[in-house]
Amino acid sequence: MAGKSGRTIDATPKDVWKKNILSWEGMLVILFLLINIFCRCISPNYTVANVLREMPKYLSEIFLLFPMAYILMLGEIDISVGSTVCLSATIACIASNAGIPFPIVIVLTILTGAICGMVNGCILVKFPELPSMIVTLGTQIVFRGIAEIILGSGGSVSVTNTAGFRAIAGKIGPFPYIFFLVLISGVVFIVISMKTMFGRSLYAIGSNSRTSFYSGIKVKKVKFIVFTLMGVFAAIAALFLTSSLYGANTTTGNGFEMDAIAMAVFGGIATTGGKGRLIGGLISAFIIICLRIGLGQINMNPQVILIILGALLICAVLLPNISSGLKLKKKS
Secondary structure (H helix, E strand, C coil): CECCCCCECCCCCCCHHHHHHCCHHHHHHHHHHHHHHHHHHHCCCCCHHHHHHHCHHHHCCHHHHHHHHHHHHCCCCCCCHHHHHHHHHHHHHHHHHCCCCHHHHHHHHHHHHHHHHHHHHHHHHHCCCCCHHHHHHHHHHHHHHHHHHHHCCCCEEECCCCHHHHHHCCEECCEEHHHHHHHHHHHHHHHHHHHCHHHHHHHHHHHCHHHHHHCCCCHHHHHHHHHHHHHHHHHHHHHHHHHHHCEEECCCCCCHHHHHHHHHHHCCCCCCCCCCCHHHHHHHHHHHHHHHHHHHHCCCCHHHHHHHHHHHHHHHHHHHHHHHHHHHHHHC
């Protein structure tokens, strides 16, 4: 485009490719490639076929990432997720064993998760002065307690009618159904967060809830919807988890909330709210899954794997702060 001076002005900024590569998401893509190369080097069994075969038992946790990212964007947190998965999986197993048609089992399971999410949302909307961490800590205990009462003294239940669960655990070629469902869900959540008024409301509320309220954003409604979504997707995760384990017990879903938060934070979503993009969280989820599979194939101690993942999470949190500090030092 030519300006008044006769000079040509580029419509697009230079070095866009460089900016994309050096972005957080670009660095995560590079890390994803390096992790896969590393896993292939340490384990001869790390092949596409083997990874796809082991992936379903981890993919269910990614369902929790999407609404958890929205909650973090709001500047809130939900640590009752694992207990919601436990209660939903318990209801799914019992309903299936009772001979109820599988479509109704799905409805009952999702309804259970939705009610759990609605309980969290109602409390936080009705009493906005309460911290979401304390509220969801309380509901975490309540939901798992209900599951323990239902499961009784044995503390576990096995699925005897497995036909429905085997159906949703099917594959298209080497790819499990859950793989495609995760990708589709990820695209939908990413588009909503980036291209819709609802997505912009999430960032606005996370940046300043009071200003957003006076700007006309229905803060309470948005929070209620997001926490209900969290419950629904926890129930979906429970369904696919049950299709892998064919049962549930009182420890089902333990630590899932921390995994979902770790995926989101490692993906660049700030826990203080109003920052981050969900696409980074999706990439980081697959990084963590591939690393778990690769290290698991060489029989590494699960606790050591947790230490490695924890170290990666700390680095992910520290790097932006270090980068900001260096920029300020350079300017001064």
